Amino acid sequence: MVLPAQPPSPAQDRHDAIVIGGGLVGAAIAYGLAEQGLDTLLLDEGDVAHRASRGNFGLVWVQSKGLGAPHYQRWSRQSAAAWPALAAALATRTGLDTALEQPGGLHLCLSEEEFSARAARMERMRAEAGNLGFEYRMLDRSEVAERLPGIGPAVVGASWTPYDGHAGALTLLRALHAAFRDLGGTYRPNAAVARIDAAPHDFRVTASGMTARAPRLVLAAGLGNAVLAPMVGLAAPVRPERGQILVTERARPVLPVPTVNVRQTAEGSLLIGESKEDAGFDAQTQIPSVMRGMARRAVLAMPWIAELNIVRAWSALRVMSADGLPIYDRSERFPGAFTANCHSGVTLAAAHAQMLAPMIAAGALAPELLPFSAERFGHVRTAA
Amino acid sequence: MYAQRPEVRPATVEVLVDGRPVLVPEGASAAAAVLVAGLPALRTTPVGAAPRLPYCMMGVCFDCLAEIDGVPNRQACMVTVAPGMRIAPQRGARIAGPRA
Amino acid sequence: MNGHDLAIVGAGPAGMAAALEGTALGLSVLVVDEQDAPGGQVFRAVERAAGDPALAGEYAADGAALVRAFRTARGVEYRPGTTLWHVDTETLRLSLLRGGAAEEAGAARLLLATGAQERPVPIPGWTLPGVMGAGAAQILLKTAGVVPAGPVAIAGQGPLCWLVAVQLLRAGAGPVTLLETRHRSPAMVAAKAGGLWAGRAQLLKGLALMREARARGLRVVRRVRGLRALGEAQVEHVRWEGGTLPCATLLLHEGVIPSTHVTRALGLEHRWDAAQLCWRPVLDGWGATSHDGIAVAGDGGGIGGWEAAVATGRLAALDAACRLGRIDAAERDRRAVPHRAALRRALALRPFLDYLYAPAPEVLAPTDDSTPVCRCEEITAGQVRAVARLGATGPNQAKAYLRTGMGACQGRMCGTTVSALIAAERGIAIEQAGTLRPRAPFKPLTVGALAALAKDDAA
Numbered sequence: 001m002v003l004p005a006q007p008p009s010p011a012q013d014r015h016d017a018i019v020i021g022g023g024l025v026g027a028a029i030a031y032g033l034a035e036q037g038l039d040t041l042l043l044d045e046g047d048v049a050h051r052a053s054r055g056n057f058g059l060v061w062v063q064s065k066g067l068g069a070p071h072y073q074r075w076s077r078q079s080a081a082a083w084p085a086l087a088a089a090l091a092t093r094t095g096l097d098t099a100l101e102q103p104g105g106l107h108l109c110l111s112e113e114e115f116s117a118r119a120a121r122m123e124r125m126r127a128e129a130g131n132l133g134f135e136y137r138m139l140d141r142s143e144v145a146e147r148l149p150g151i152g153p154a155v156v157g158a159s160w161t162p163y164d165g166h167a168g169a170l171t172l173l174r175a176l177h178a179a180f181r182d183l184g185g186t187y188r189p190n191a192a193v194a195r196i197d198a199a200p201h202d203f204r205v206t207a208s209g210m211t212a213r214a215p216r217l218v219l220a221a222g223l224g225n226a227v228l229a230p231m232v233g234l235a236a237p238v239r240p241e242r243g244q245i246l247v248t249e250r251a252r253p254v255l256p257v258p259t260v261n262v263r264q265t266a267e268g269s270l271l272i273g274e275s276k277e278d279a280g281f282d283a284q285t286q287i288p289s290v291m292r293g294m295a296r297r298a299v300l301a302m303p304w305i306a307e308l309n310i311v312r313a314w315s316a317l318r319v320m321s322a323d324g325l326p327i328y329d330r331s332e333r334f335p336g337a338f339t340a341n342c343h344s345g346v347t348l349a350a351a352h353a354q355m356l357a358p359m360i361a362a363g364a365l366a367p368e369l370l371p372f373s374a375e376r377f378g379h380v381r382t383a384a
Numbered sequence: 385m386y387a388q389r390p391e392v393r394p395a396t397v398e399v400l401v402d403g404r405p406v407l408v409p410e411g412a413s414a415a416a417a418v419l420v421a422g423l424p425a426l427r428t429t430p431v432g433a434a435p436r437l438p439y440c441m442m443g444v445c446f447d448c449l450a451e452i453d454g455v456p457n458r459q460a461c462m463v464t465v466a467p468g469m470r471i472a473p474q475r476g477a478r479i480a481g482p483r484a
Numbered sequence: 485m486n487g488h489d490l491a492i493v494g495a496g497p498a499g500m501a502a503a504l505e506g507t508a509l510g511l512s513v514l515v516v517d518e519q520d521a522p523g524g525q526v527f528r529a530v531e532r533a534a535g536d537p538a539l540a541g542e543y544a545a546d547g548a549a550l551v552r553a554f555r556t557a558r559g560v561e562y563r564p565g566t567t568l569w570h571v572d573t574e575t576l577r578l579s580l581l582r583g584g585a586a587e588e589a590g591a592a593r594l595l596l597a598t599g600a601q602e603r604p605v606p607i608p609g610w611t612l613p614g615v616m617g618a619g620a621a622q623i624l625l626k627t628a629g630v631v632p633a634g635p636v637a638i639a640g641q642g643p644l645c646w647l648v649a650v651q652l653l654r655a656g657a658g659p660v661t662l663l664e665t666r667h668r669s670p671a672m673v674a675a676k677a678g679g680l681w682a683g684r685a686q687l688l689k690g691l692a693l694m695r696e697a698r699a700r701g702l703r704v705v706r707r708v709r710g711l712r713a714l715g716e717a718q719v720e721h722v723r724w725e726g727g728t729l730p731c732a733t734l735l736l737h738e739g740v741i742p743s744t745h746v747t748r749a750l751g752l753e754h755r756w757d758a759a760q761l762c763w764r765p766v767l768d769g770w771g772a773t774s775h776d777g778i779a780v781a782g783d784g785g786g787i788g789g790w791e792a793a794v795a796t797g798r799l800a801a802l803d804a805a806c807r808l809g810r811i812d813a814a815e816r817d818r819r820a821v822p823h824r825a826a827l828r829r830a831l832a833l834r835p836f837l838d839y840l841y842a843p844a845p846e847v848l849a850p851t852d853d854s855t856p857v858c859r860c861e862e863i864t865a866g867q868v869r870a871v872a873r874l875g876a877t878g879p880n881q882a883k884a885y886l887r888t889g890m891g892a893c894q895g896r897m898c899g900t901t902v903s904a905l906i907a908a909e910r911g912i913a914i915e916q917a918g919t920l921r922p923r924a925p926f927k928p929l930t931v932g933a934l935a936a937l938a939k940d941d942a943a
Contacts, residue, residue, distance in 0.1 A: 046877050047876070047878025047879065048918060048921065051884075054880075054884050149482055150481055173885070174871075174874075174884070178874060181875075187874075189875050189876075189877045190877055249477075249928070251477050251478050252477050252480065254480045254481040267887075268477045285573075286570060286923050286924040288570055288572075288924075288934075289937075292934055292935060295931045295932075299931060299935045304480060304481050304482045306930060306932030307480070307930060308478075309930050310928060310930065310934060311928045313923055313924060385634065386624065386633060387633045388630050389630065389656065392536045392538070393533075409629050410532075411532045411628065412628035412630070416627060420628070420630055424717055425613055426613075429862060431862040432862045434611060437614060437616070437718075438616060438620065439616045439620060439859070440617050440897075441616065441619070441627075442525055442601070442619070443927075444743070444896045444897065445859065445893055446860060447611075
């Protein structure tokens, strides 16, 4: 599809909604709002910015989500269930294939301790899931061998749920942007937001060389939300957690099922992830010892992977809250302002586009999202 | 096709290019061996199955990826020929997995 | 791990000269180079090919001498066949790959002398078998003594076109036709750029080369535009506005540009050189970069040719010795005098050549939308333009959308083209579009090699 270039921005834009942040979270919400018929402006930074989306591993993953927080497990499950509809809608509108596959997923255990700990965790999640249910199996080594080629002697077993899968994170980002534009959305890059003047249902946003105004405002600027949120009476206590990924050369299809640390993309590359490092805001550095650790674990899991060439590595900064769960909030002091923060922008894309965006359009978050408020950290929503 | 100049480079090495024995000058790269042998393509691309021959000959373009002595996707321009070296086209994406 | 005083990446003229100068000043020097013999590209395979009459000239004389001196220098640890894949910018530990195994090295100072690459020349059909860089044909002649069989077309401009034409003709190739894309006249350029008197030695060499080319039967077509390579499974014809020529080999060349892959990956400051139309690291007069411990010498810092590379290599080594406290600034400056003079001489004709042989805008930003831009991922110019309209403001966003730069070459072949296309489409300067930000590993290494990295090696 050929898109016309954006017209030059007028001095002051008026829209039904402004979304700040053009990553996976912001783009999904903006797309969802546009689908609801809202005239939406999506503001984004430039070519070089933190951009957690560029480092997303691509899992549509449920089995690890929400131990001790069954609302997060529920939200993730709903999103995974809604993903096929999102993929189909994006494909129809943009011709882009987000390569969604949901064959279930494996979390490999490379020792007896890992296996018992994992089994205990999964059982807890099932208990916490209550009526929603939580289908899983602990697979022994021979059962894993039936699903994955050439597992190494270190593999003791794995946890498996039918809900897990993966998709192309960057294709998703592109598709969301393209669909947003196709729905009449306005996208402005190089528009880092400097200031927000807030009144209930009336927000004036100042970014590089422009101002825009709308009755609805969504802060989806990732790590940038920490600074923006207080401007609208919200709090977004997020900090960066670095993750590194190794990417191999393309291979013919070999891995039929994604695992939490190794998956094969639709293009054929194998992705090996994913570290968790406390490195401040440095997303440029690659650390050989961390890369080695990831490579080692991958080789232990599937020794044949040792032969593949790593053609590039990547690191990006996850948007991490203190408990690792998303933060969704509506401002009490300035109704109409919302914030959305998470580090699972692919898994939750469907929820963001199809569930969260309609809530924002309607002006309030559904009760199921109240536990995700920053209030759980002791932040009061009316903070000035 | 490339023509050798034995008057200047008399010493040769025998290698196998896509199974065929070829005599190439000592010191030549595997990429040069392929050009001397007249192979129509050194690889077919994984994306579009397009035929490619070397482009830059200095390790920058990665268009000379070939299977050398059973190892896929080696930059043929960076490998010097050795007697008996097996140089074969890299057809699309490599095969990965156990017993690969 | 004991480190060296100075680690040099690259054993071309800059790296070799820096090593010689460094050891003469008492520094312990490590030289790593991915090729298995010294010489870089300009003196590639000189130990083997110096006797080839087709290559007679500076290559055989100066190149062989420099390599000989390098081979016999004391105090140099030389690791050929060794690829750099990571640098820790805090400790300057180098992560290396040799013989398929990962290893490390340490140094107090790092000198990057990784040289240049040919400027990519994206034209329709340039991915066809049989199309390669003019420099590539020269490398084949040096490393294997071989020449293309059948009609050869050289398309582009610059001194290397003439040099390669002469060398191929001497070696018995032919017929050879030069389709010259130069659109500026020497007289006009001389009036604007000057430097002809100071650079007269080089100028005379160039003119002699052109005379020899014609004497050997080189046919020249001038002011060629709109090049495209045509053929089924290989190049069979080259076409341009107003002409066509059958050829079995098409050699493209629009000058050489600094290899900035590693310098960009290390986050060093770069600038766009409007005269040479390329990115280059920001350097001071000694080659020091924006990082206190890292310097650049040779064509990797800006195109100047091998004699300039030798001079800047020596200057960088002098500066390293001074910063390490082996000599004081006064002695460094004194010793630098002849190298600065040599550098001035070597660069005298540069402004003239840069301006005379400046690539046309369509070399950087191809106008035909069907032109492949990313050879690895097979992405066209039209696709890049489309994501520029979608909102990609630079090559990193384009990479996220299109995969340009995600292939094996990591954007070495497409990065600048993507930036130029985005800049043209969005009506901004290429500096605003910016560059790709590559990462380690700078060159591929296997998962197994990485996994086997020794624990105390990995920082």
